Every structure is written in C-alpha cells, then in structure tokens.
Amino acid sequence: MTFDQGLASCGADRRQEAADPASHLTELFRVHHMSLVRLALLMLGDQTSAEDVVQDVYARLQRRRRSRPPADLAAYARAAVLNACRSLLRRRALMRRFVEVPQPVWSAENDVLIAEDRRRVLRALTRLPPRQREAIILRYYLNLSQAEIATSMGISPGTVKSTLSRGLTALRVQYEEE
Amino acid sequence: MITELLREALSDAAATVEHVRPLTGRVRRRRRWVIPAAVTATAVTAAMALTVVSTRPGDVTRPGDVTRTNEGALPSEVPLPMKARPPAHAPTAARWTLAAYTDAKYVLVGAGTGGEPVAVNDAATGKQIAQVPVPPGSTGYWDTAGAGDNRTFFLTSVDYKRAIVSFYRLRLNADGHPQQLSELPRATLHDGLQGEGPQLLAATNGGTKLAYVTETGAELTITHGGSSMTDDAEIRERIHIIDPRTGDQQAISLPQGTVIDELVWAPDGRALAFTEETPGNGLRTLDPATGAIRHVDLGGDDGAFRAADIGSDGDIVALTYRADGNHLVWYSLATSKITRDVPLEHSHTDQAVGPTIVGDAAVVVIGNTMYRVTGTSVRTRHVGHDIDLEGTW
Numbered sequence: 357m358t359f360d361q362g363l364a365s366c367g368a369d370r371r372q373e374a375a376d377p378a379s380h381l382t383e384l385f386r387v388h389h390m391s392l393v394r395l396a397l398l399m400l401g402d403q404t405s406a407e408d409v410v411q412d413v414y415a416r417l418q419r420r421r422r423s424r425p426p427a428d429l430a431a432y433a434r435a436a437v438l439n440a441c442r443s444l445l446r447r448r449a450l451m452r453r454f455v456e457v458p459q460p461v462w463s464a465e466n467d468v469l470i471a472e473d474r475r476r477v478l479r480a481l482t483r484l485p486p487r488q489r490e491a492i493i494l495r496y497y498l499n500l501s502q503a504e505i506a507t508s509m510g511i512s513p514g515t516v517k518s519t520l521s522r523g524l525t526a527l528r529v530q531y532e533e534e
Numbered sequence: 535m536i537t538e539l540l541r542e543a544l545s546d547a548a549a550t551v552e553h554v555r556p557l558t559g560r561v562r563r564r565r566r567w568v569i570p571a572a573v574t575a576t577a578v579t580a581a582m583a584l585t586v587v588s589t590r591p592g593d594v595t596r597p598g599d600v601t602r603t604n605e606g607a608l609p610s611e612v613p614l615p616m617k618a619r620p621p622a623h624a625p626t627a628a629r630w631t632l633a634a635y636t637d638a639k640y641v642l643v644g645a646g647t648g649g650e651p652v653a654v655n656d657a658a659t660g661k662q663i664a665q666v667p668v669p670p671g672s673t674g675y676w677d678t679a680g681a682g683d684n685r686t687f688f689l690t691s692v693d694y695k696r697a698i699v700s701f702y703r704l705r706l707n708a709d710g711h712p713q714q715l716s717e718l719p720r721a722t723l724h725d726g727l728q729g730e731g732p733q734l735l736a737a738t739n740g741g742t743k744l745a746y747v748t749e750t751g752a753e754l755t756i757t758h759g760g761s762s763m764t765d766d767a768e769i770r771e772r773i774h775i776i777d778p779r780t781g782d783q784q785a786i787s788l789p790q791g792t793v794i795d796e797l798v799w800a801p802d803g804r805a806l807a808f809t810e811e812t813p814g815n816g817l818r819t820l821d822p823a824t825g826a827i828r829h830v831d832l833g834g835d836d837g838a839f840r841a842a843d844i845g846s847d848g849d850i851v852a853l854t855y856r857a858d859g860n861h862l863v864w865y866s867l868a869t870s871k872i873t874r875d876v877p878l879e880h881s882h883t884d885q886a887v888g889p890t891i892v893g894d895a896a897v898v899v900i901g902n903t904m905y906r907v908t909g910t911s912v913r914t915r916h917v918g919h920d921i922d923l924e925g926t927w
Contacts, residue, residue, distance in 0.1 A: 389557055394548035407555050414557045415730075461550045462543075468550050474543035477536065481543075496537060497544040528536055 385414045398493045399441035401460025409440045431507040480530035488523030600825040603783045608719040633657035636892045638927035640710045645675040663710040678926040681741035699723040720781025726750040731795025738803035744776040775822045800844045845891045
C-alpha cells in the first residue's frame, strides 16, 4: 500500500471519523508515521529534523483536538507536516548564520547510498524556493494530481501548474550548475 | 529527462529512512537549537524586543487578571469504581528506567495520548504492574503529576466539546497496585482547554496544591482543504492554582501570546517555576501568593536555558547551554543569586531530559550520557538506548 493509498483508505471510513475524528486523525499519523517522516525528510534533508517535525505536529494535534473533522484526512496530514517543514525552513533561513544546519542525506559528507547524479538533482532541489520544492516533491515523489497538490499546499490548481513549471525550469538550471 | 532522474533521486532519498522514533503524545526530550552563546544575544534581540518588559532580568510583573473561585457546593472527592486491570502484555525483558535512578519504585506511563489507560510500571525493571482504567465517559488521561511520595499521583482528562478539564487523584498500595482513584469535582476547570507542551500539571509535595495551564485561542482550522494552527500570538494562557481539598482556585492570566510549559513546584508550594517557550524563552517563577512572575537570570542568554527542577531547600537547579558546553546551575530563590555553577562535558546533542533533584544530587541525561552531580562532583554513565526516560514518578 502506498502512502496515498494508505491515507486514502484511512479517510474513507466516514462513520468512524464522525464518531471520533481526532483519534482517527492521530491513528492515521501513527499508521503512516514513516511515510510522513520520509516526506518531511525530502523537504528538510535530515531524518532527525524530519522526525522532530512529524512528532511536533502529532503532539500539537493531540493538544488541539477539536470536534470538527478535516474534510480530507490525507490532505490534512500532508498539509500539517508540510506547514511545519515550511516553518522550520524559515527559522533555518533566519538562524543560518548562527547555527549549524544538519547535513542533508544527499550531502557529499553523508555516507548514504545515493548515486552521484541523484545527489546532484537533490542538491539542486534544495536550492529552489520552498514552495517550488514542495510542489515538485508532491508531484514527483507522491505522484499527486494538480488538484491534490493544490489541496495540500492551500493554493489554486492554476498556481500549482505555474509553480511546477517554474520549479522544473529552475531545477534544470540549478542541476547544470551543480 | 530530469523528471525521471528526479523521481529516482526522491525515491532514493526517502528510502534512507528505515526506522523512525515512536510517536509520543508529549515531548519529554527537549530539542532546541544549539546556538553559540556569543552570537545568541544578537540572534534573539529582535524576539526579545517583542517580549513584555516583565521578562527582563530581575523585573517582576503583577498580572492584572488574577481571579479566585471556589466550587464549594460540590463534593471535594468522588471515589470512582475501579478494578485495576492486569498487565495488558506479557512481561517484557527488563528495561532500565530513569525513574529507578531517581529512587522511585513506580512510574506512571501512557498518559498524553488520551483514550488509553495509564499503566503503573516497576521503575527498576520497566515491567507493567497494573493498568488504571479510563474513567467512564472521559477522553482518557492527558496529564500526570506526582505528589512526591511515589504513591500519590494526579491526572487530568479533557472534554473537548465542552472545554472542561477534570482532575483525578490516584493512590497506589505499597506493592504498586492502584488503591483508589477519585475524581476531584471542585478542581474542575471550565474556561479553556489544556495548554501545549510537556508538564502542564504539577503538584506540591503531599498534593496540597496543583498547578495547571489552560489556553484559549489556539484553534486548528481547515480552510479550502488546507489546514493551519493559530499563530502563537493569538493564544491566551492561564495558570490555575488549585487546592484539591477545598476547591479554592486562583487563575493567573499570562500576557497574550505567552506560551509556557514544564511546570514544577517548590516542594513547599511557595513558588512555581515554569518555562516560557514564546515569545521569550527562559525560566520564570510565579509567587502564588501575589501572582507575581519573575524572570530567573541564570547567567547566560535566555535561549540557552533548557529545563529546571526545584529542591526541598527552595533552590532551583537548571540546565543551561553556553559556548563552552552544558552547565548545571543552582539558583537561590531567596536571594535571586546563582549559588553553584557546574560545567558538564561538551555535548554534540541538544537532547536532554531533566534535571531532576534526587536527595542532595541532581540527575540529567544529555544524549546518551547521564550526569549525577553532587556538590561540584560529576559522575557520568553511558546509558545508550536501553534506558526508558518516559513517565511520571
């Protein structure tokens, strides 16, 4: 079962969701914990930060349970994690002069098994603005449709199209410069 | 095609995640940015400029909204029918716990996720002794605090629809099995939901006073299929001081946007220490008699503060980070001065649990190393991943 298939199946049982939407949502986080960490890793680069983000979102959801259920649990889970990634990237940008950001898994210093040409494209991806990076990850990692990306990012489908187009153009340029 | 290469690269990078830390409802391990002290002052200047004046070292604030209530018509205690369940799982291999190192015999685990029973575990082995069932109709246990004797604990449950926080007292027999579980109706709070972060509930020694953090204005909203959480600036938190026997309640409103956690009482109940997470970051104390909140100056930058405990002598022990590494700092509430400063080894991690005061020593775990500090003597022990750091004792 893929990430989205799994999330979709979790969101399918509306009767259960209506009975206890918050616990259903937190159960979804538990079941798809690794998928969400992987998504966060692609945004942030390192697993520790990715785990922290998913953990923080989960803990905050536990504290801010409300009776109103999200219309789409899958989109909700993705959006919550992506929002948190965006916040962390903003903080990192602000604090970069003062703190040492963890080495991403695709850095030359990191001893993980990723071929060099793929490392190049990943390094190029991190040079893109977070919104473009986000759209590309949702499209080419999760294989989401434009409508689904729009839902996850909270933007219109038209904006998704232009963001993806600009992102891919910028990615090619960055890749050549790597 | 770059898109094909992109797909393969993303897939490869995602596949580097093979194992993940389990999710927990509360965060006991504090993870903060480790910022060299020399540059921290610059980095936090903008944030501190937004901080209320009262957070400057030595300043004292008297919150304008201190309210007192008493639910005198209600019974002070309602014993609940309780048949403690046997352990849910077969005993597992012995697992060393931090609670055992602090001389506790029993540790309460499992609160914070709601809906599930709390377990009483043997602190020495980590084995489950019994489960405390969830009160009928409640959402389960969300917060726990010990009353200092390792036999009496306080717990909360939350009714989200009606914004009600209920309190319970659990007493254990000498063998660790639950003796009595009582609801404390006079302690019930009706004006907001629980706050955020770890240790929102604290009890004095003997359980004569409780402190609890509630908040309003923290919303989780769904818009156009997206979602967002309210900015911290919209949040309004209150500290509630509750006498569980009489129902006397005092609520101290914090400035809007102030988010706090990690409450810890002085054992005699004359001071409450807590961590301000935003807009500033640092250790604060509350005098419950006056409602005055004081900044605790630990001799470094606020951003370097991690966590604290208060001993029976009224002195605070705080873990701070400075350019030369971690320090345990003893601070006298009576004189508002640092009385001892013990440097620990330089650490490459900012994950820490504690400090916890144990007799005349302070214990803290940083990364995979446990430090026990007595006087200025530091003993270390490598704890690896075999130690269980969770729970209340």
